[in-house]
Amino acid sequence: MFDYMAGLGTWNWFILGVVLIILEVLVPGTFMLWLGISALAVGVIALAVTMTWQVQVLLFAILSIASVFLWRKLQGSNDHVSTPTLNRRGDAFIGRTFTLEKPIVDGLGSVRAGDGVWMVRGPDTPAGSRVKVVSSDGGALTVAPEA
Template sequence: MTGMFATLGSWNWLIFGLLLMALELLAPGIFLFWLGLAALVVGLLSLVLQPSWQLQLLLFAVFAAAAVPLWRRLARRDGEASVSNPFLNKRADALVGRVFTLEKPIVDGSGTVRIDDTIWRVAGPDTPAGSRVRIVRADGASLTVDAE
């Protein structure tokens, strides 16, 4: 086993890194990309420094362990970008507080309102068509309204 590690060279690390990254394409989300990146870094350092096999394994372990917090930091930064648009994929929640005109009257607690190119089902007190209503709550595809 020691003989196998003693023959570790920079090309072995580079090939191993590319292989791990290719496997990440086949099975995404398993952190193989980051392990592959660590192997590539060790391979590039091995081209320049010619470290011993023990140091190469140690460098790989350190870079692989450091890649996880780096990935988490990058993922968190991407999550913060969506905070700038908190209603992304929550269209109904973005409508709360806005005022619209009823398309069909609210009869027995149910009616409709046209918002842009969509007709939404609304619930609220009986109100004639053409009345202005304010959306007070969104529950899935149903909106609750009050008379304006």
């Protein structure tokens, strides 16, 4: 097996690079991509410059570490971007006005908001009235009549 791999020479790097990039597609995370690109770079360099396999492995390690760190540094500014209401969908409706789909009777009613129907809490109000969302509590929105 090792003799076969040694017989491929620099093509091992191209094969490794393609395999790592395919792995990146199957298991995303932008980590294998940089290892794959590093392997392809070593393959290209090995075609142009004669090197021992030890030097090639060392070059692969250096390029891999450098590319991962460089990518992390360049992406560092984007890591802090967040969506504050991602897991609190109701919070995204605070301050918005909706029309009651079902009247608020005994403190409960419903509105169509976003892609669904939301239960609302508030003072008794007839269907078709405009209400403003003042807060969110789990799956229910607290509303007040629009002024």
